[in-house]
Amino acid sequence: MRDVVSGSGALFLPTFLINLDRSADRLTRMQAEFARAGMDFERFAAVDGLNLPEDRKPYFCDASGMLASRLTPGEIGCYASHIGVWKRIIAMGVPAALVCEDDAMLPDDLVNVIGELLAVLPSGWDMVHLSRPPDRAFKPLMPVMNGSMLIRHSRVPSGTAAYLISRDGAAKMLAPVTPRRWAVDHDTRWPWLFGMDVYGVNPPPVRLRNDQSVIRASGRARLRAGLRRSPFRTPASFLFNLRQLGPYWWMRCFVANCGVKLRNLLRPVSRRMARSVSPSLHQGAR
Numbered sequence: 384m385r386d387v388v389s390g391s392g393a394l395f396l397p398t399f400l401i402n403l404d405r406s407a408d409r410l411t412r413m414q415a416e417f418a419r420a421g422m423d424f425e426r427f428a429a430v431d432g433l434n435l436p437e438d439r440k441p442y443f444c445d446a447s448g449m450l451a452s453r454l455t456p457g458e459i460g461c462y463a464s465h466i467g468v469w470k471r472i473i474a475m476g477v478p479a480a481l482v483c484e485d486d487a488m489l490p491d492d493l494v495n496v497i498g499e500l501l502a503v504l505p506s507g508w509d510m511v512h513l514s515r516p517p518d519r520a521f522k523p524l525m526p527v528m529n530g531s532m533l534i535r536h537s538r539v540p541s542g543t544a545a546y547l548i549s550r551d552g553a554a555k556m557l558a559p560v561t562p563r564r565w566a567v568d569h570d571t572r573w574p575w576l577f578g579m580d581v582y583g584v585n586p587p588p589v590r591l592r593n594d595q596s597v598i599r600a601s602g603r604a605r606l607r608a609g610l611r612r613s614p615f616r617t618p619a620s621f622l623f624n625l626r627q628l629g630p631y632w633w634m635r636c637f638v639a640n641c642g643v644k645l646r647n648l649l650r651p652v653s654r655r656m657a658r659s660v661s662p663s664l665h666q667g668a669r
Contacts, residue, residue, distance in 0.1 A: 396497065398424040398481040399471070401464045403431055409485040420493045424483075427471065430463040432456035438470065439463045441560045451562040462567040465543060469553035479549045487514060487544045488590040492528065496588045499527045500547065509552030509579040510571070514589040515540035520639035521585065522632040534583045535627055537636035541568045545589035555579055575623035 398417070402410050410426065417424050430436070433456050435443060443452040443459050452459060465482070472480045481497065483489075490496065500511060503525045511533075519538040527533055548556075555577045556570070563570065574581040625633050 396479060396481060396501075397472075397475065397477055398422055398483065399427045399468045400424045400483050400485060401427050401429045401468065402485045403429040405431070406485060413483070413485050413487070416487065416489045420489045420491055422489075422494055427464070427468050430460040430467065432460045435459070435463055436467070439466050442466055442563050444562065453564060454566060458566040461543075462563055462570075465567050466557065469548070469557050472548065472550055472553045473557075477550060479547060480553075482543070482546055482548060483589075484544045486592045488592055489545075490529075490588050493588060496528050496531075496584075497547065500533065500584070503527065503533055504582065507551075507580055508582060509549050509555060510574075510581045511547040512536075512540065512542070512571075512581070512583040512587070513546055514544040514587050514591060515542040515583075516587055517583060517585055519643060520636035521583065522628050522636065523585075524582070527584065529588070531584050531586055531588065534585050535632075536581065536583050537624055537628060537633070537640060539572045539574060539581055539583070541572055542591075543568045543571060544591050545587075546571075552579060573620070575619045580627075 400410075400413055400417075402413065406429075413424075430439065433450070440448060442463065443450060443454070445451040454462065468480075468482050479501075504511065517534065517536055517538075518540050519536070521537055522535040523532045524535055525533040556579070558577070565573075570576065571579075571581075624636075628636060
């Protein structure tokens with residue numbers, strides 16, 4: 384593995400690539416990506432659907448071994464793969480790791496980007512999202528390389544194509560050992576459920592290919608009841624964001640996010656109005 388230099392010296396940072404055994408073409412492509420970035424990595428065999436290893440069955444099955452999760456086979460395989468990586472991080476005893484899926488596009492200077500992030504991240508961080516731009520307002524914290532900014536989300540974006548996770552963060556995501564109800568890229572959006580200290584980078588250094596990773600969830604929406612209706616989402620998320628952002632930035636983000644929700648609500652109305660006006664214009668032109 385390659386050492387990544389942080390502000391406190393060299394830090395051993397293992398890198399894991401989650402890849403299905405049947406996706407040899409994706410592995411070849413990712414080998415080229417990591418070689419171009421000058422990085423070593425450990426391939427982690429992804430779980431294929433419901434072919435769960437014994438140590439991951441408690442996260443999706445009941446005590447009798449029967450499937451208890453409502454997730455699709457693809458969602459279960461994806462989540463179980465990340466759980467396996469988190470377990471590996473803890474078993475290795477390393478302070479942190481980079482985790483990638485096999486649809487990631489890495490920048491040439493990813494090693495330097497990670498090194499700078501590790502130098503500016505506050506102590507106690509758990510996860511840093513590297514592959515999705517924020518879809519809601521955020522609090523800027525610290526500039527990093529190439530004009531990017533370390534940020535605190537008001538709403539964590541979905542996606543687990545590339546992220547940094549600490550050993551403590553991995554342990555938090557593994558608890559409790561009960562059947563998971565939501566896809567992994569939904570659970571990582573709700574850090575208050577796991578007590579996670581989560582950050583992001585905007586713009587993100589890692590991009591996604593158009594062909595979605597075959598280990599990824601099906602994309603079926605599984606939103607909790609009420610999340611769409613309330614700008615506060617849940618009382619727990621409200622209190623969490625208030626603590627994380629602080630009152631000033633929470634209010635700024637809240638106002639901006641309300642504007643986004645309002646635009647989204649009005650967009651169908653605007654489209655219907657545009658369609659109704661368009662025939663009238665054509666008739667008038669005649």
